[in-house]
Amino acid sequence: DAKTTQPNSMESNEEEPVHLPCNHSTISGTDYIHWYRQLPSQGPEYVIHGLTSNVNNRMASLAIAEDRKSSTLILHRATLRDAAVYYCILRDLTGANNLFFGTGTRLTVIP
């Protein structure tokens, strides 16, 4: 059973901001929220992670709800290279050595 819920797909125009939502209502108090993305024909790559506070890095920003039951990955200006499947991930509590990936959101960027 899924630990996170994401829309199957989203579209964005190039150069515009993109907000990718994720629900994780069963998150435990010590779980970090991770985001990875997978470009076509490549392995997943790390984007960002956070625990409670909003986070920024060179790739994206992560906004975490106050109750931590949802989060939003923000790409400030989408480019064609950002077209990928974006995964919102929690640690899989059934296996301490695993991340639960889910099926992710396929982002299409329109030129």
Next chain:
Amino acid sequence: ETGVTQTPRHLVMGMTNKKSLKCEQHLGHNAMYWYKQSAKKPLELMFVYSLEERVENNSVPSRFSPECPNSSHLFLHLHTLQPEDSALYLCASSPEVFMSSGNTIYFGEGSWLTVV
């Protein structure tokens, strides 16, 4: 370039063949992983190694046999596979075994396996 290199990138094998997938990480990490990604399914963790010791085996059939000779190299030996084993096999590494939620995992580009 993620620092995790997988070879071969593409492999076609018959059901009676024996082949191996190779993974090498140049990041000085202590943990290495094999994942399987089938079409329209989430990534499935197969094996976890920490300092060359297997710490997790997620009910993977014995026709998949991992080997970790040192902390930089990981192999997946394949024998008498089935067509449904066709998938993208991803190797990954992390500084320590993913016990801490703050760890980041680095993936290779994957090996596309087709079993005919």
